[in-house]
Amino acid sequence: MNNEEKLDVCMDFIVHRETLDSVNKNALSDDVVNELAEFFKVFGDATRLRILYALSIAEMCVCDLCEFLGMNQSAVSHQLKVLRQSRLIKYRREGRNIYYSLDDEHIQQIIQVGLKHIMEK
Amino acid sequence: MNNEEKLDVCMDFIVHRETLDSVNKNALSDDVVNELAEFFKVFGDATRLRILYALSIAEMCVCDLCEFLGMNQSAVSHQLKVLRQSRLIKYRREGRNIYYSLDDEHIQQIIQVGLKHIMEK
DNA sequence: TCAAAGCATGAATATATGTTCATATTTTAA
DNA sequence: TTAAAATATGAACATATATTCATGCTTTGA
Numbered sequence: 001m002n003n004e005e006k007l008d009v010c011m012d013f014i015v016h017r018e019t020l021d022s023v024n025k026n027a028l029s030d031d032v033v034n035e036l037a038e039f040f041k042v043f044g045d046a047t048r049l050r051i052l053y054a055l056s057i058a059e060m061c062v063c064d065l066c067e068f069l070g071m072n073q074s075a076v077s078h079q080l081k082v083l084r085q086s087r088l089i090k091y092r093r094e095g096r097n098i099y100y101s102l103d104d105e106h107i108q109q110i111i112q113v114g115l116k117h118i119m120e121k
Numbered sequence: 122m123n124n125e126e127k128l129d130v131c132m133d134f135i136v137h138r139e140t141l142d143s144v145n146k147n148a149l150s151d152d153v154v155n156e157l158a159e160f161f162k163v164f165g166d167a168t169r170l171r172i173l174y175a176l177s178i179a180e181m182c183v184c185d186l187c188e189f190l191g192m193n194q195s196a197v198s199h200q201l202k203v204l205r206q207s208r209l210i211k212y213r214r215e216g217r218n219i220y221y222s223l224d225d226e227h228i229q230q231i232i233q234v235g236l237k238h239i240m241e242k
Numbered sequence: 243t244c245a246a247a248g249c250a251t252g253a254a255t256a257t258a259t260g261t262t263c264a265t266a267t268t269t270t271a272a
Numbered sequence: 273t274t275a276a277a278a279t280a281t282g283a284a285c286a287t288a289t290a291t292t293c294a295t296g297c298t299t300t301g302a
Contacts, residue, residue, distance in 0.1 A: 138255075196260075202280075
């Protein structure tokens with residue numbers, strides 16, 4: 001391993017220049033990383049996961065979701081807004097009701113990979 | 122659709138009983154949902170994502186990561202602790218340095234699915 | 243057209259979380 | 273064995289976020 005440069009981070013010539021070059025060359029852009037973090041953040045909440053998983057089984061109106069989640073309508077609507085803005089769900093109006101469903105084929109895939117992970121560990 | 126029961130959530134007979142039965146029957150347990158949320162939460166931070174992506178390219182010591190991330194050592198170590206506790210990374214000591222690497226084959230898979238999602242949207 | 247149902251949303255609050263600062267721990271070189 | 277380097281960690285602080293409360297909007301039935 002090469003230790004060619006002195007850097008602020010460590011006090012000696014410890015940093016691995018080749019590794020850093022390789023990582024820097026292949027790293028994701030800030031924009032992509034931030035978008036990706038925002039995307040995963042949506043899955044990082046139990047309420048939203050339950051909504052997504054429920055919608056993977058059936059289309060549901062807000063009322064249905066409130067009943068299923070055992071939460072009040074405002075809380076559910078706020079989370080639905082987050083999911084809408086992340087384009088993970090879509091909706092259609094039918095009379096006074098609004099029916100939500102999944103809007104992306106990656107969602108179930110991601111949840112499945114996550115499930116596989118926690119099952120195996 | 123059947124509207125058989127009156128529920129607190131909505132003021133009329135709007136809730137869809139069949140849908141709810143089906144969703145309740147197939148829903149994930151609270152434990153699994155919470156574990157899954159904790160798992161995804163780890164991916165929902167740009168710093169941690171950058172670390173994971175970097176480690177998918179090369180094994181790195183803390184010093185390397187500080188330099189790559191442009192962050193101080195304490196902040197990096199705190200995030201490494203989160204990643205260790207989630208069992209997403211492992212480490213080995215070599216002298217004074219500690220080298221981190223990925224500890225799970227699902228990590229790259231999940232990041233790839235996420236990337237595919239944000240690219241297509 | 244008007245009241246009520248279903249849903250959305252802004253503000254407020256409580257809690258969670260990321261970073262910094264100071265310091266502790268472990269290892270090696272002298 | 274002792275000082276310094278590399279890393280870890282507890283506490284503090286600032287920010288982000290989930291839920292609640294109050295209220296607004298849209299649609300339908302009377």
